[in-house]
Amino acid sequence: MDTGTERKIRPSSLDRAAWIKGALAALADEGHAGLRVETLAKRLHVTKGSFYWHFRDRRDLVDAVLDEWKRGRIADIHKQTAAAPGKELEALRHTIEVYSASRNRKGLPIELAVREWASRDARAAAVVEEVDAERVACAARLFESLGLEPAEAAARSVLLYAYVFGFSLMRCNRFMPDSRAAKAWITERIAN
Amino acid sequence: MDTGTERKIRPSSLDRAAWIKGALAALADEGHAGLRVETLAKRLHVTKGSFYWHFRDRRDLVDAVLDEWKRGRIADIHKQTAAAPGKELEALRHTIEVYSASRNRKGLPIELAVREWASRDARAAAVVEEVDAERVACAARLFESLGLEPAEAAARSVLLYAYVFGFSLMRCNRFMPDSRAAKAWITERIAN
C-alpha cells in the first residue's frame, strides 16, 4: 500500500475558519445533528485528521460555531439598525422584510437550528440570550426614536422578532390566499 | 443463564399507544433526535423486542407520532376556538395566553420540535401544514365574527400564531424589564 504519489497532491490547506464555515453550512442544511466530525470532513473533502489538528474535540468546534454565529448576528443587527435620522421606520420595515423574504437562504435556517439547539444546550441558550438582548435593544431604540415610550418600544421589538421567527416555522404558503397582503398588513401592525 | 424465575414477572403489557405516548414525551425532552428505538425502550423499561412487535420499523413509529400529534392539535384547536357568541375576543386572548404561559410543560416543546423536524422531513412538513391551515382558519373565523374583513382576519390569525411560536424561541426572561406588561401590550395589539 505505497501510494506516495497520490499523497503528494495536497490542495490548499483548510484552516480552522474553513471548518467553522463548513459547520455553519451543515447547520443550515441539517440542524445541530449535522455537526458530526466525519460527515463534516467528508463534506470538506478531507478526513478527520485535519479536524483534530484544528480542534481539541467536537465540543471545541461547537463552541467556535456558536461564537462565530453570535459575532455575525450582532454585526448584522448593528448594520440593520444603523438608520440615519428620519429613516428609522424604513429600517424597521426592512428588518421585518429581510427575515420574511421567502426562506432566506442560510441565515434563517441557521437561526432556527441554533434556537432549537438552545432549548437543550446551556451554552447555546446563553448565546441566544445575548443576541436577543442586543436585537431587542437595538430595535427598541429605533422605535423610541419614532417617539414611542420605552415600554411600548420594547414590546414592539419583541413582537417584531417573535413574529419573524415564528412565521418562518409555519407552513402557510399553500393555504394562504394572499400572503403578500397579509405580510404587509402585519408589518404595518408591528412597525406603525 | 437460566433466570426463568425473573422472567415470570411480567408487568402489564405495553401496547402500541404506550409506545407512541413515550415517543411524544421523548420528543418534548430531546427533540426529533430523541426518537431512537433503544433509548425509548429503556425509557419504557422494556427492550426493543417489544418495539418491533408493535412497529415495522422506526419510520412506522415516527409516522404514528406525527398522526397522533396532528389529531391532538386539531382537537385542541377546535376546543380553544369553540367560543360562545360574544366570547370570541376572550377565546383569542386565551389562545395567546395558553401558549405564552411560561414554558407550557409539554405542548410547546413538542410543537417546536415537530416544526424543526418539518424543515427537514416532507412528511412532518405536510402534517404541520395541515395543522397550520386548521389553526389559521379557526382563528380567522373568530376574528371575522368580531367584525373584521376576511383579509385582516387572516393576517391577524397568522400574526397570532407566528408570535406565540416565535416568542417561545426567544430568550427574553433575563433582560426584559417587564415582560408581563409587554406581553399584555402585544396581546392587545394582535387581538384588538
Add this chain to the structure above:
DNA sequence: GATTTTCAATACCGTACCGTATGGACACCG
C-alpha cells in the same frame, strides 16, 4: 391439558460516530 397467540428478551450483524495514536508529506529555516 394442549395448542395457539401475544408480547418481549436477547444475540447477532452491519454501519455510524467520536476520540486516540501513528505515520506521511510538504514547507520552511538554519
Add this chain to the structure above:
DNA sequence: CGGTGTCCATACGGTACGGTATTGAAAATC
C-alpha cells in the same frame, strides 16, 4: 541537507444504533 513545524490520512478501539432472527413465557383459546 537535516531538523522542525504544520497539516492531514488512516488504523484502531469502544459505544450507539437500527434491524433481523431466534427463543422464552404468559395469556387466551379450544
